[in-house]
Amino acid sequence: MNIKVGILGATGNVGQRFIQMLENHPIFDLEVLAASHRSAGKKYAEACYWYQSEPIPEELANKIVVPTDANHKAFEDVDIVFSALPSDLAKKLEPEFAKAGKLVFSNASAMRMEKDVPLVIPEVNPEHFEMIDVQRENRNWDGAIITNPNCSTIGAVITLKPIMDEFGIDLVNITTMQAISGAGYNGVPSMAILDNVIPYIGNEEEKMQTESLKLLGKFENNNFVNGDFKIGVSCNRVPVIDGHTESIFVKTREEAEPEEIKNVMDKFDPLKEYNLPTYAKPIVIRDELDRPQPRLDRNTGKGMSISVGRIRKDPIFTVKYTALEHNTIRGAAGASVLNAEFYVKKYL
Amino acid sequence: MNIKVGILGATGNVGQRFIQMLENHPIFDLEVLAASHRSAGKKYAEACYWYQSEPIPEELANKIVVPTDANHKAFEDVDIVFSALPSDLAKKLEPEFAKAGKLVFSNASAMRMEKDVPLVIPEVNPEHFEMIDVQRENRNWDGAIITNPNCSTIGAVITLKPIMDEFGIDLVNITTMQAISGAGYNGVPSMAILDNVIPYIGNEEEKMQTESLKLLGKFENNNFVNGDFKIGVSCNRVPVIDGHTESIFVKTREEAEPEEIKNVMDKFDPLKEYNLPTYAKPIVIRDELDRPQPRLDRNTGKGMSISVGRIRKDPIFTVKYTALEHNTIRGAAGASVLNAEFYVKKYL
């Protein structure tokens, strides 16, 4: 029997991706589309400016949008809500849904670094889900909030995990070239980015640095313990629609040849046996000299795989490589959906 | 009395930039435009597809292009030739011009790493010009070949020089986001780069790594001695017309605060007193959060200044910052012209 789910912030960029991923989902039935009061009461197709390259799913086009109110009767039978809320609203509203007994799988950054909120990539730190019990006790909630990382963090961390497991990691240096869709539909004016690079994304470097340490850390005695390595990041916006490209440099604890790094990445497939609907091989290795590229490779694994190429030696670090992820699928909506699928399969 | 000069490879991308920089030059008179046999004999305006945003200088449009032949009589009174030849042709033809008594200021990579060929940025390593005497003796030339670095090297090295002088440098890590003009007019198909990033530029990482060590090294006992630091680079192509953006991370020998790094960069102005026509303040500091940006800042100092911004701490390195240079002016034609101006002023 399927689980009824809803989307908070259904009309925005990530909300639209949630809709695409939950349409015809084998275990989730998408029942509720919630958005701001401005949109509530309208048909979904009229409330949002749909700008995906696939048309709006017909059965949802006429669905009436409800307000983002945890006590609205539309949510009565809903067990899981996916949140694409902006950070300030998420901070206020997600706890209300958790209090109302919902499992909130959130893409918002608001709660990610809270001490009792799991920040999870299921291939990387599934044990962090255990924190839910603590969270419920702390906050006296029936539901819970589970978060996934920032779009630019997730691609890097998935590639670092198998390296850390096999060789240990001392230092990580990353320079990102991030797609415009990461800033939302109105986030980057065309006058700002055509024929241009913007070498700054607000709070992005801080998020990548703190989130990576939490994700690659441990869960011990009901506490998160940060990973024991250093990470420095420089973030840039480039004129690409979807797909964050990252130049990653890693110094491992133990010696490792590029070929060995490539092998541990290629074999990394920890959730295979769960048969989760949204799961794809987490890392796909590209052997061509000039790949991965965002326009050609962002849809690998239906947007859920990280493409990795150019694994090679570096004079300072052990290895350097290029990683690419679809920032609004694997880096946002897909991350939340995969978290929910894993949680349902393992814990419900 | 002015010096008569010529351009080798006058019809290509860098050749056109040479023309713009030598038009109305106060000490160089542009007398000869040389190109391939296919172009020779035609008027310049017919031999080349001019695609600069300023129109072709009228007095050059009708000039007849000559073949790239050191013994052609058009070169008789010419003392200096600027070379925008492709690497393979440069290797063959530049020595012939040097043998014929010309000073060859070359943007080609062919001879840069030769043991007796100066690779010079005049603000950085002017003493390398001394190698010319050795070169002439070695090769029995009346003229000489003087090279400037690869476009992506020069922006980084100029910013590293004042840091090295003041604090010493141990480690340098760079990720580049390079403009399409660096590959020449036909170098990057639009199908390859629209809505895309290409994480590979042939030989570029190697050039940046080896050239930086030579440029920031010493000239001792008639030998070049590499700089004593490590440098690792990752190069990417982005959909930008002109202007290479670089995320640079530096570990200094002595402790240094970002504010101190900024100050030494800002004060760096070693050639000021020479009053060279093409000279501009080598480093211009931008204090905005989100600068430099290629479209807005590439023309700083008429394309001759490196714009630097976002100087900040890094968890691994001492400091990180973003540098931007106009790759076909400061990174190519302008570099050669400045070398020639400095040489003429100091040595002739």
Add this chain to the structure above:
Amino acid sequence: MNIKVGILGATGNVGQRFIQMLENHPIFDLEVLAASHRSAGKKYAEACYWYQSEPIPEELANKIVVPTDANHKAFEDVDIVFSALPSDLAKKLEPEFAKAGKLVFSNASAMRMEKDVPLVIPEVNPEHFEMIDVQRENRNWDGAIITNPNCSTIGAVITLKPIMDEFGIDLVNITTMQAISGAGYNGVPSMAILDNVIPYIGNEEEKMQTESLKLLGKFENNNFVNGDFKIGVSCNRVPVIDGHTESIFVKTREEAEPEEIKNVMDKFDPLKEYNLPTYAKPIVIRDELDRPQPRLDRNTGKGMSISVGRIRKDPIFTVKYTALEHNTIRGAAGASVLNAEFYVKKYL
């Protein structure tokens, strides 16, 4: 029982689209991939630079490419070949395949305007297929050559057909904004088109003007008779990857309101009952103020539908509107495949 088919020019832009459309095709079995001698003998994945956003079909990646030789034994059992050959090669090689008994469905322009060669859009002028008998007799071929129009012609003509049938057409004026993929992978340098428009495409205006008259003409007494209207065209290249956008102005014979024009377009669905695998509703009407747009609408009907919007009055013409087509699907590979499907269903 399925029909065995091959592709000529399988490694290029349109060739790759043919592969995507023939993979898992219900009535065509893709048996032969042919390309130049340089590619022949190699595995397909090695012979071509695959740059579609979906990965290369696995079962074809290892297929050995054969030379484009009508007598090669690989073609023995093949009944149909799809041609993505460049025009000059098509002129020479396609007749050899027709002579060898193959039905050649060609996207090349070489033979389109020949007096005995059908130029067909099956929704528009299916009766032109009757010319095959004449062609065979004229040329003493067992096979035949059937062509489809130029990519920018097809979108316009499909929208004109229902208007002509209902109201008659006197004048047609079109300005195109065409995607870079129409010129092939190396056709448009990025230096030529970033931040730019190129108001010229070689021979494109002539093709659109002559092909439209043939397509919207008649087949009478074994001759093609041109349509009785005037058409003028201006063609431009814009920085769009796929999808030609066209501003179309039409003067009808009889009076017609925009709403009526919209209705006849919307109802136009002449091949519905054939249930052809590649068929989609030929015209999809968009009611939004600002559609169709290439990035959002090019995949409508899996790239086979023409999207039409902004149908409105004009001070000079009866009506003006914007039409959009996927130029490498409906405008190239998909056009040939649909022709073949229709022919097989109706005539074999």
Add this chain to the structure above:
Amino acid sequence: MNIKVGILGATGNVGQRFIQMLENHPIFDLEVLAASHRSAGKKYAEACYWYQSEPIPEELANKIVVPTDANHKAFEDVDIVFSALPSDLAKKLEPEFAKAGKLVFSNASAMRMEKDVPLVIPEVNPEHFEMIDVQRENRNWDGAIITNPNCSTIGAVITLKPIMDEFGIDLVNITTMQAISGAGYNGVPSMAILDNVIPYIGNEEEKMQTESLKLLGKFENNNFVNGDFKIGVSCNRVPVIDGHTESIFVKTREEAEPEEIKNVMDKFDPLKEYNLPTYAKPIVIRDELDRPQPRLDRNTGKGMSISVGRIRKDPIFTVKYTALEHNTIRGAAGASVLNAEFYVKKYL
């Protein structure tokens, strides 16, 4: 003695262009920069986000912005104000400045079609300035409002004027491909236009159609009389930063060959003898097959010349050609400044 001038709406896109054009102006002294209350009181460099590719003029960077208040003492000695106000504000505020005795040269659309407001291109309809007397009497103003056309109108109308004068004009059909800067800095999100065309610009077609008739009409008995021809337009936005490209089709009254059309355009130079500082030859003919192009030709005549190319026959119209204008220079700030220069020279 120079005339003191001010700018209304000095911080926006067109305001910045006004500043560039009035810096070091030989007859206008830029004394006042006015903007919204949010900006008033700040230094100009802090009040605006300067995003031109040339740096902000130093002497203006520290100038204190004043509110857009006609009675503010900063305007006391100012005779001319240039208005880059948004249309709704222009409607309210420009009359207050005219009432206060200022000559308002406005780029806003608000007053363009008023019966007593001149809409002028000085090369085209300078006699419309005579309406100022009527306006003053009607409205009891000491000053006056003089407008220039919409950015996409001006390029077309300048090319039509010499054709009309020589051959007469019956029909004009235009399809535009307009730059993003026309919509202001935040006007077009990058998600909307990268790899895309938007076939709609609000009110643009109506403006082009009505303004062209007024501009190419007469001034008779103190009334504007519309030109006697029909014009139909289709407007599109393309991913170009500056420069509107237009495919124009013209049916003349008398027969005319493309070569003749070219000649009358080329000779069109009606204001030459005035020696206006901002004036450039109004039409520059390009003979290349594929020009004009916005990135290469928008700066022709420092952005004040219309580039015209591809003048050729059309099956329906007499002639078709491509015109290009710099939309924020000739199509906005430069148009107002030229109007003011002409007015000062002729009438003051």
